[in-house]
Amino acid sequence: EIVLTQSPGTLSLSPGERATLSCRASQSLDTFLAWYQQKPGQTPSLLVYGASTRATGIPDRFSGSGSGTDFTLTITRLEPEDFAMYYCQQYSNLPLTFGGGTKVEIK
C-alpha cells in the first residue's frame, strides 16, 4: 500500500498570504495524484488531478506541481473561503489511498 504523508498538519496564515502544502509518497506515483478541498461540514471536492491540472471551475490561485514522490499544492493568495482541509490522493496503485490532510486555518 502506498502511504501519503502530508505536511504540515496545520498551516496558520492570514488572508492574502501564500500557502504551500506538501504531499510525499512512499513510492513513485508518476503524476497520478489528486488534491481535494474539504470545508467544515462539507464533502471533499476535487481541486487538482494529474498532479497539476485544475478541475473544472477551480480558480487559478490554486496550482499543483510535482511528480514521482514529492508534490505541492500552492494557493497564491488566500481568500477567506480557502481556509479548509486539504487532502492528497494517489491513484497510481490499488488500494487507492489518501494523505492525512493539512488544515489551513486563519492566523
Add this chain to the structure above:
Amino acid sequence: QVQLQESGPGLVKPSQTLSLICSVSGDSITIGGYYWAWIRQYPGKGLEWIGYIYYSGTTYYNPSLKSRLIISLDTSKNQVSLNLNSVTAADTAVYYCARSDYYYNWFDPWGQGTLVTVSS
C-alpha cells in the same frame, strides 16, 4: 450533471451488517467509463477508499475490508449498494459514494455522505 445521494441506517449494532445505498441521478450507472466508489471518513477526519464497482459488475475492494465487503449494482434503480458485515466501533464513519474515472481514479463528484455509528 451527475448527483449522488447516500442513504441507510445511521446506527448499526456491533457484529451486524452495515447496508447503504447510493442513488445516482443525472447519469446512468450502466454507461461505461466510470467506477462507482465508496469512501469513508473517520471521526478524526482520515479518508479510506472502501472499494468500487464497474457497470459490468467487476469490483475492486480495499484488502483491509475485502473479507467483510460486498459492493453491488441495481441497474433498474440506478443505485450502488454497500454491505459490510461483522461491524465494530472501528467502522463508525461518514460513508460517501463517489464517481471515479475508469482509467484515472480520482473522485468527482461525491455524495453528501451519511454518518454511520456502530454502537449497541
